[in-house]
Amino acid sequence: MIMDSGLYVGKWRKHYLYSIWNNMLQRCENNKNPRYKDYGGRGIGVCERWRQSFPLFLLDMGDRPVGMSIDRRDNDGNYEPENCRWATPKEQGANKRNNIQSPPIFIQIQAKESERKMLKKIAGRYNRTSSEQIRFWIANAGKRIESAKQVSNKSGHQTRR
Numbered sequence: 001m002i003m004d005s006g007l008y009v010g011k012w013r014k015h016y017l018y019s020i021w022n023n024m025l026q027r028c029e030n031n032k033n034p035r036y037k038d039y040g041g042r043g044i045g046v047c048e049r050w051r052q053s054f055p056l057f058l059l060d061m062g063d064r065p066v067g068m069s070i071d072r073r074d075n076d077g078n079y080e081p082e083n084c085r086w087a088t089p090k091e092q093g094a095n096k097r098n099n100i101q102s103p104p105i106f107i108q109i110q111a112k113e114s115e116r117k118m119l120k121k122i123a124g125r126y127n128r129t130s131s132e133q134i135r136f137w138i139a140n141a142g143k144r145i146e147s148a149k150q151v152s153n154k155s156g157h158q159t160r161r
Helices: 018-029 048-052 054-061 089-093 113-125 131-139 145-154
Strands: 069-072 084-087
Touching (some): 018 048, 018 054, 018 069, 048 054, 084 089
């Protein structure tokens, strides 16, 4: 049994949030858990504070509002106070690894901030958002903006000066 600040975890097992805490640990640390590949197998862990203490997890997260469950703001980040919140199913659905939001401004790109601003300007020059344009931005997200503009001009898109 894990010691918890002088109290045995067993005293907490009947608490309504204990199973959420325990399932979080199991997903991240037990390689026999069916969900391990999506959590611990991807390098997602639980901060030491929460791993060792259910009461500290409760203190940091507070009561769970009705209809909400634990959610990590950054899906590639760990379970830790700065990255976790109680979220609605709709919020969690919008915060999935495989979710691509349609407005190009929200597409995550790996570029410098100045390049992101430039991409927003380019996106603003088009008064519509087609699936072709979204595929274009996704395909070119990691490239330098200059290269993306050249590809854009070759594909027939006009840019205003």
